[in-house]
Each structure stands twice: as structure tokens, then as C-alpha cells.
Amino acid sequence: MAKNKRLAAAYATLERNKVYGLEEAVNLVRANAKAKFDETIEIAINLGVDPRYADQMVRGLISLPHGTGKTLRVGVFARGEKAEEAKAAGADVVGAEELAEQIQAGQIDFDRCIATPDMMALVGRLGKILGPRGLMPNPKLGTVTMDVKGAVTAAKSGQVEYRAEKGGVVHAGIGKASFDAKNLLENVRAFVDVVQKARPTGVKGTYMKKIYLSSTMGPGLEVDISSVAG
Numbered sequence: 001m002a003k004n005k006r007l008a009a010a011y012a013t014l015e016r017n018k019v020y021g022l023e024e025a026v027n028l029v030r031a032n033a034k035a036k037f038d039e040t041i042e043i044a045i046n047l048g049v050d051p052r053y054a055d056q057m058v059r060g061l062i063s064l065p066h067g068t069g070k071t072l073r074v075g076v077f078a079r080g081e082k083a084e085e086a087k088a089a090g091a092d093v094v095g096a097e098e099l100a101e102q103i104q105a106g107q108i109d110f111d112r113c114i115a116t117p118d119m120m121a122l123v124g125r126l127g128k129i130l131g132p133r134g135l136m137p138n139p140k141l142g143t144v145t146m147d148v149k150g151a152v153t154a155a156k157s158g159q160v161e162y163r164a165e166k167g168g169v170v171h172a173g174i175g176k177a178s179f180d181a182k183n184l185l186e187n188v189r190a191f192v193d194v195v196q197k198a199r200p201t202g203v204k205g206t207y208m209k210k211i212y213l214s215s216t217m218g219p220g221l222e223v224d225i226s227s228v229a230g
Helices: 002-012 022-031 080-089 097-104 117-124 127-133 148-156 181-197
Strands: 040-047 059-063 074-077 093-095 112-115 159-163 169-176 208-215 221-223
Touching: 022 040, 022 181, 022 208, 022 221, 040 181, 059 181, 074 097, 074 117, 074 148, 080 093, 080 148, 093 097, 097 117, 097 127, 112 117, 112 148, 117 127, 159 169, 159 181, 169 181, 181 208
Parallel strands: 074 093, 074 112
Antiparallel strands: 040 169, 040 208, 059 159, 208 221
């Protein structure tokens, strides 16, 4: 009941069918994030793509200017010197065959998975488990690499992975309600800029259709796309 009252109060501060300028949207989303925890500020972008086609897939990584406020748990498939490098960089789980066995047993204690190229034969066997969870290492995303230190450090510093899902929607957490509005604005603009530049060659017509901002427990607001570039 308290949640419903809170949501109703939040909706009361909004104008129905209004498309908000970015600054006003950020301020309203922050003001309506009144849960008992530090809510995540989320962005959703409706793109004019069909991700079923390879030439319309939108996917990548971005290190936001002010991070996300969330610390990712990182798992690394590596041996020997590279395994030690991963541990020193702050990886939470590091291993080879023993890590694969843990994953097959349902123990997946990480949010991002990195692997050295020589480990991909082993990691490939876990595709049916890691793939659906969006955890499969991918050289295009920099998660299959010999630069284990750099990949772990980037993941730990607030790097965000984005991917167009069914319906062509890209969504991600771009900060916390406790962030300064200025930092959230800069994170939003950086995220939208990267997605804009990731426009696939196979897209015809309007690419970026709508942008929405919301908090974990709050209502969504449509954002005027032209205000994001300002």
C-alpha cells in the first residue's frame, strides 16, 4: 500500500503526455526517488532497429563520466600470470576448470565475465548458461582480452554494457538518485552519445525514437531527444 501511495504521489507531480527537457526530467526523477534505498536512475532508449538482424544490432560498453554508483562483481577465466594479474586488479572470482565447474553447478557469483583468448575453448562450453544471462565474454566488447588488468579495472570503475533487446530497446542504469543532478546529466548525455554513434549501417529511417528516464521504484518520463544534445 505504501508503495502504491508513493507511486500515486509521484505521478501527481507529472503532466500527462508531456515530453520533458532533460534537466527537468532528471530533477523530477530524483525528487520522486523516495524509496528507503538509493534508487538507480535508469534510461531506456527506443531505437528503430530490429536486433534479429546482424546489421541492426546495437551493443557495446561505455565508461560513464561519473560511474554508475554500483560496484560490479567480476569473474575472470585465466591461468598463471594472467590469473594473478586479474586478482591484483580486483577481480572477485578467478579460475579455469574449477570456475567452469562452479558455473555448471549454478554458482554464478559475478556480473561481468572476462576471459583471456586461450580460455575460450573452455568458456565456449558454458555458452548455454552464460549467453542467456548476457555474461558470455566477447572480443568486440573487450571482455576477451590479454589486457586482463585493464578489463577488470574498467568493469570496476562503472563501465556499462548496453545491448538492443527485443523491440529495439536499449536500457541501462546511469547513476543513483543520490548523485548530483549535474553528474546525472553528464552521464545521460555520454550514454546517449555513444548509442547514437553506434548506429548500425543497416538502419533505415529514424534511429533514435524515444528516450525515457525513471528510478527503480518511480514512474517513467519521456525526454525530449533534442534537449539531450544541449
